[in-house]
Amino acid sequence: MKFISRASVVLRTYPVTVSVTILLIMTAIVTGNLTQGAAHLSSLDLGAGITSTLQDQRWWTILTDLFVAHDLTQFIIDLIASIVLLGVAERLLKPLRTALAFLITGLLGVGLGITLQVLGTAAGEWWATGTRTLETLDPLTPVVGVLLTATAYMSTLWRRRVRVVAIAALLVFVLYSGAPSDIYRLIAAGIGIPLGWLLARGKTRRSLEHSPRLVRRRLLATMTAVTAVGPVIALTQPSGLAPFSLVSGIISGNVVSASTVLEQCGQLVHSACTKSLLLASGHGTGGVAMAFVPIAVLLVAAWGLGRGRRFGLSLAIVVNVALAILSFIAFNILSLFSDLPEPGWSTLSVVELVGSTLLAVALPLAVAVVLFLNRSYFPIRSSGHQIRRFAVVISLSFAVLFTVTLVTLVIGAASTNRGESSWALIWTSLKPFVPLHLFGWVHVAHQPAFAIGLLIFHWAGPLFWVIFVIGCIYVLANAKSETLVRDQRRVREILKTGGGSLGFMATWPGNNYWFSPDGKVAIAYRVINGVALTVSDPIGAAGNDLQRIHEFSSFCDRHHWTPVFYSVHEHLLPAFETLGWQKVAVGEETLIDLASLDIASKAWQKVRHALNRAARENVTTSWTRWPDLTPDQVSQIRGISEGWVSARDIPEMGFTLGTAAELEDPDVRLMLAIDGDGRIHGITSWLPNYRDGVVIGWTLDFMRRGENSVNGVMEFLIGSAALHMKEAGNAVMSLSGVPLARKPQSPKSSDVGEGEIPPSATPASTTLTRLLDFLAQRLEPAYGFSSLMFFKAKFNPHYETLYMAYPDPVALPAIAIAVGRAYLPDVSARKALSMLRNLAG
Template identity: 40%
Template sequence: MDGPTVDAVERVDDEMPAPSWVRRRLTGVGGYARRNPVAVGFAAIVLVASALSGALEGAHVPDALGWGAMSLMTPAGWWAAGTSLIVPDSPVDAIVSLILALTVLAGAERILGSARTVLAMVITGLIALFAGATVQLLLSDTPEVSAAATQATVLDPAIMMAGALLAASGLAGALWRRRIRVAALAVLGMFALYAGDVDSWYRLLAALTGLGLGVLFARGVPRRPWHSSSTRETRSLVATIVAVTGLGPIAALVAGGGRGPLSLVATSFAQFDQKIVNRCAAQYARVCDHEFALFVTRGVGPALLAIVPLVLLVVAAWGLRSGRRAAWMIAVGVNASLAALAIGSLVLGDVTFTDPAGGAAFEWALWVISAMGVPIAVLVTLIVTRRRFLVRAPRAAVRTLWSTIGTAFVMCVVVFLLVESLFPRAFGVQPSPADLFVEAVRRFIPPIFLEGFGQTPYPRQGAGLVVYQWTGVVFWLVAVIAILRLYRATTRSGGAAAESSTRYRELLRRGGGTLSFIGTWRGTEHWFSDDGQAAVAYRVEGGVALAVADPLCTAERAADTLRGFAEFAISRGWTPVFYSIHDDYLPAFAEMGWHVASVGEETVMHLPELEMVGKSWQKVRHPLNRAEREGMTAQWTSWRALTPAMASQIVAISEQWVTERALPEMGFTLGGIEELTDPDVALLLAVDAHGHLRAVTSWMPSWRDGVLVGWTLDFMRRDAAAPNGVMEFLVAKAALLMKQQGLELLSLSGAPLAEKPLADGEAAPEPTTLSSFLGWLGTALEPVYGFASLFRFKSKFHPAYRTLYMAYADPVSLPAIGSAVGRAYLPDASPREYVTLIRNLLAGPATTTGGPR
C-alpha cells in the first residue's frame, strides 16, 4: 500500500536542522506544566512539605513536628487537617505521592479542569479526614479493634488525589469512567481490606466521596453510551475480582501481616504458622514436625513457594481479561482448592482462636469470611460467568504447554534427587531413598496444602538446602511462563483459507476501497458477516487484530460491519484495531466512542480531469520527455506474461535493494515479490533502448459492480543503473494510459506518518501526545525508510490527499497496538536488525539531502 522506501525514488529538499535535545525537553516540560498547573503545583507542595517535615530523611513526622495528628481526639493544632493532606510519612510515601501527582492527578485535572480539581481535592480530603476521625472515635472502645488502629495518625497526600480521581470519573467518557472506577476502587479496597492501615481507609473514604461528587459534576452533561460488547466489560470485572483476591493477601504479607478485616487469610500463605509453632512449644502434635521444618528452612525460595496460589490467581486474572478458557480453569481450580482447604481445616479442628474474651468470635468470623467465603464467592462468580470465557488455544499450543510443564517437573525432580543424594550430610537425619522421593514431590506443593501431613528429613545447610528451597520455585516459574505463552495462542477463524480468500475476492469485485486489495495477501484472514455480504480483512499480531484497509460493505452497513468485527475480535480475546481506513467511517467510530489517529496520507489522481500542462507539471514532464527521447518504453503486463529472463531481472532488482538495507523488506501494507504474482495485479515496466529492465511498478485493481474503475500503486523498485526520473516516467505513463482506458482514478497509495499540506487559511490541528509521537517517529525513521521523501515524490503529481486513519477503542492498548503494527511491518526482522532500527531511532532525526538521480 505505502509504496517504496526512499531508495526507490529520490530524496529531495533539504530539511531544517532539528532543535537541540535539551530545548525540546524543556519545551515539553513547560507545556506539561501549563496544561496541568494543579498537578505540578501540588507535586511541588508535597516536595517542599516532605523536605521541611523531614519525611525525605525518614524522620517520624508526628513525633518531630506534631503534624498530621488526625485522630481529632487529641489534635496537635489547627494545622493538623492541612498537614495530614500534604505531608507524607516516609521517603517511599513521598516518592509515590510525587509520581501520583504528576500522573493520576494530572489525568484528573485534564478531565475536570483546574478549578474543579482543586475543589474536588479540598472537599473529598476534608470529608474523608473528619469522617474517618469520627469512625476512629466510635471504635476506640471496641475490644475487637486494636488501640493502634483507633489512635493512629494520618499523613497521606494520596487522600485528596484519590478523591479527585473518582470525581473526575463522573465526567470521563464511558470507557474511562468504568475503568477508573473499577481499577481505583479495587486497588483502594484491596489495601483497606487486607493491609488495613488507617491511611488506606481514609483513601477509600475520599474515593467514595469523590464518586458522589463526580455524579454532581456530571449533572446535565450528555453521556455517550458504551457500544462495546458487554462480554468485554464482564471479563474486566471478573478479572479485577480475581486479581484482588490474589494481590490482597500479598499486600497484607508485605505490610507485615496486615490489619485489615480480610488479612487473616494472609497467614495461610506464610512460610510457617507462628501460632502453631508457639503451641508446639507446649504440646507436641504431628503438624509440629512440618512447622518446625519450615521454620528452620525458611528463606526467599520457600516464601515464594508459599504464595504460588496467589501468583496463579494473578496469572489467571491476566488471562481472564481476554476471555481465556485456560485462565478460567486456573482460577476455578485455585479457588476451589483454597475453599476446600479452609472447610477441611474447620471441620478437622485445625483452626482455633484463643482468648474468647478478647474478641475470638469476631476473629473467627473474619477468618471464615476471608479464608472460606471469599474463594467460594469468587468460585460462584466464575461459574455464573463461564460463558464469557470461551477463548481456547489450538491443540498444538496446549500440547506444548503440558510437555513444557512435564519436562520441567521431571528435570526438577531429577536434579533434587541427584543433589540431595550427593550431599547427605546436609541432613540432620540420614534420609532414605523413599524419604528423598517423597520430599521431592513435596517441593512442588505450597506449604498451605501440607499442614498436618508430617515432615520427612530436611537439609539444613549447603547445596542441599539451596536445592531444597528453590526446586519448586523454578518449576512454578517455568509453568507460569508457559501459561502466559499459551494465552498468546488462539484458534483462528474457521473455514479453509482458500475458500475464505475466494469469498473475499467476490465481495472485492462488487466494490471496495483503493487499498482493499491488500486483504488478498498471504497472512491475511477474513471475517464475514452472518449473511456473507460484508467482510473485513485482518491479521493477528500479539493479541491485536489489525483490520487493514476499508471493510467491504455498503455504506448503510458500515457501522454494523465495524461493530460486528470488533465483537468477533473481542470474543476471541483480541484487541480490535482498524488500520489505514478512510474518513468515510469516522462517524461510525465516533458513535462507537472509539479514538482515531492519522497514520498517513493517500495520494489520489482523478484521471478524467488530468492534464499535465503548465509550469507546475515540469517536474513530471521533463523526466517523461527525456526518457522517451532516450528510447525508454513502458510495458504494461502481468507476472504470468513475463518471460523467464524478465522475471529474473525483477527478482534481481528487488534482491539488490534488500541486500543494501540494514533492515529487511517491510510487509503488512507493503507488497513484495510474492504479491506481484497475483493474476489480478498488473505490472508496468521501464525498459531501456537496449532491452534492459530499469524499473518496475505493480498496480492493484479497484472494482465497482464488477467493473474496473482504477489502479493503486504498490511495488516500486529500480535498477541501480537506472537514469534519474525513471519513476516519474513510469507513474506519468501509467496515468496517461489509464486515462485513455476511461478509468476514474489512480492511487499512488499511502505515505506512512505523513501529513498533507495545509490549504490556504487552514490552521494546523492541535497536537496531541500521539500525534507528536508519530511526527517524531516519522522524522526519526526518515534516514532508514524515507517516508517523507516518498511523500514529496508523490506530491509532484498534484494529487488529492485522503487521510488514512487508525481507529482503536482503548488508549491503554496503544503500546500493544504499536508493537503489533511493528511486527506486522517487519515480520522477518532478526534481533540484530531490531537493534539497528532502535539505534537509528535513538540517534534522532538526521538531515537528508540529495537530488534527482
C-alpha cells in the same frame, strides 16, 4: 523569556496543581520528614488520627494531613501523583472546581475516616482498636478524591477505566493492608464520584446494564489480578488488621534457619527436632520463591482472561479452588469453632476472627464461582494438540524433578543414618512443589544436609513452576485450533479466486468452514440453535451454485442442522427457487461504480464539502494497515473504538458487522483522518474483494469517529477512499450491507441529508417481513440501521438487496433465534426482550 512565558501559561492553566506541588516540596523541606525517623514525625504534631485530632484536640491536623508527606518514598509518590493525576483532573475540572474537590474530598475523607475509627473503637472492633493510636500524613487522599471527581468529565471509556482501576487498587489496600490512610483514600474516592456527578449536573451518568463483552472480560481479569496481588500487599504490610490479611498466611510462615537446626540436632531424632526440621524445610531462597507461585500463576491466568482464553479461565478457576482448599487446611477451619470463645473475648471479636478466617477461604472460592458463571465470555479455546503437548511437558518435568529430589533425600538419609520410611521420603519429596502449609499436618522427613542436596531440595519446586508458567503463557498466546488455522488459510486462498463483496467476512473469528469435494469452494457458517447460518455467498469461482448449495445442505442434514444462507446476493436466488426454498430480504448493500465516479458532480456535492472542510482544518488521510501503525496510532484507534462502545447502553453487534478486533488483519486496509498534531479524528476499515487473484475493490466495514472530530469526517474518509480506489484502478467500492434496512426510493438519494428518512419501497407483506419490520422499528433508536442507510445514500450508490434463503418455514422460530444470537451473542432471550421493551418505551 520563552521559559517565563511557558511557566506563566502553566501557572494560569494549572494553579491548583502548581500550588499543591510547591506546598509538598516546602513542607518536606521545613519538617525534615524525608530524612528523619518516626519519632521526629510524631513530635511535629501534624499527623491526623483519633489521638492527635480528637483527644489532643489538634483539629488542624485534618488539614496538615493533606500537605505533608510521611517519608521519602511517600513524598516521591505524592509528588508524581500531584503533578500527573492532579494535573489531568485540573485540566478537566478547571481550577475552581479542582480546589473545591481537593478540600471537600480530602477533609471529608480524613474526617469521616477518623469518625469511623471512633465508632469502631467504641464497639471494640479490631481494626479501629488496633489503629486508634496511629497518625497519618497522606497527601494522596485528596489527589485520589479529585481524580475520581474528574471522571465525571471524562469520556465514557476513560471514566470506566479510571474508576475500575482506581477503586480496585484502593480496595486491594483496604482489604489486604488496612492502614488508616487506605480507608481515608477509599472514602475520598467514594465522595469524589457523586461530587463529580453533582458538579457535572448529572449529564454523564450512564447505565452499565449492557456492558460490552470486552469490558466484562477486562473487569473479570482485573478481579483475578487483584486477588493475586493482594497477598503480596498483606505480606509487605503485615498489620494483620485488614479483612483479608490472613490470606498471606497460606504463602508464609515462621522463618527458621536450616543450618542452625541441623547443627543443634546432630544425629539425634526427637519430636522437637523433627518439628524444627519441618519448618526449616520450607524456607530459604527457594521457599521464598515458592510463596509467589500462586500469585504468578493467577497473574498469567488474568492475562489470558483479558484475551478471552478458555484455558486462562480454567487456570484461574483451578488455582482459586486450590487456594480455598489450601486456606481451609492452613487455618484448620474445623477446629476453629471448637476453640472459641475464650475467656475475655467479646462477641464482636469472635465474629471478626471467625469472619476473617472464613473470608480467607471464601474469597478465592467466590472468585472461582464468578468466573465459572461468566465462562461464556471466554470462547477462545486451545487446540487439543496444544493441551496434550502442555500436559506431556509438565508431567515429564514434574516426574524428572520429583525423582531427582527423592534420590537426593534418600542419599541424605543414608549419609546421616536416619531411618526414614519410604512414605516419609515420598511426602518430603512432594513438599518443595507446594506452599509451606499444605503438608504442615503430615509427618515428613527432613531436608538433606549437604550443599548440593539443599540446592536441589529448595529449587526443584520453583524450577518446576517456572516451566509450568512458561507453558501456560505459550498455550495462552497460541490459543487457536490448528485445524481452524489450516482451514482459515485454505479459505484465504480460495477467497482470492472470488468471493463477492462480503466474502472476506468469512475470515472473521467465530466461523466454521465447509469445503466442496473438489476443494475449490468454501462456505463459512456458524451453528447456533441447531441452525447452520452461512456468512453471505459461497466463496470461490462462480458457477455450479445449485450443486454447491445441495452439497452443503447434505452436509448439514448429516449433522442434523437446518441450513440457512444469510446475506446472499440475488444471483443465487434461481438456485434456491429450484430447490423450493423460501427467501426474504434482510438488508441492502450499497455499491459505488468507481469508473463513473465524478467528485465534481452535483451528486457528490455534500461529500465534496466535507473534503474541502477537512482541507481547511489541516486534516489529511492515510491509507495504511494495522501492522504499519505507530504505537500512538494503535492506542488512539483502540481508545476511539472502546469509547464508542462504552458510550452506548447497548451491546455491540457482530456476525456481518465487524468490530475493532478485525482491524488487525494485515489484508485489511485502514483509512485514517489525521490532523497536523497527529490526532486521529476518524477511522474506516476496508475489506478486499478478489477476482482471479487480484483485488478488484474494497468493502467498507468499520467506521468510528473520535470525540471532537472535524465535522463530516466520515464523509471525508469515504470520499477520500473512493478517490484513492479509483486512482488505484479498482472497479467497485461497497459500503457494505445494512441489516433490516430498505433502499430509499424518492426523493433522489443524493439529496438526502444525514438523519433524513425518505419513503421506501413496500414489498409484499408476509408474517416474516412484518416481524423484520417490527424488529427494525424497535432497534432503530439504538442501532440506527435506517439512519445509516440514508447516510450512505449521499454517496450516490446503487443498491443490491441481500436475502436470507431457508428450506423449511417451520424452522423460522429457530432461525430467528439463531440470527439474533449471531448478531448479539452476549444477550440472552430475557435481556433481548427487556432491551426491546426499553427501546419501545
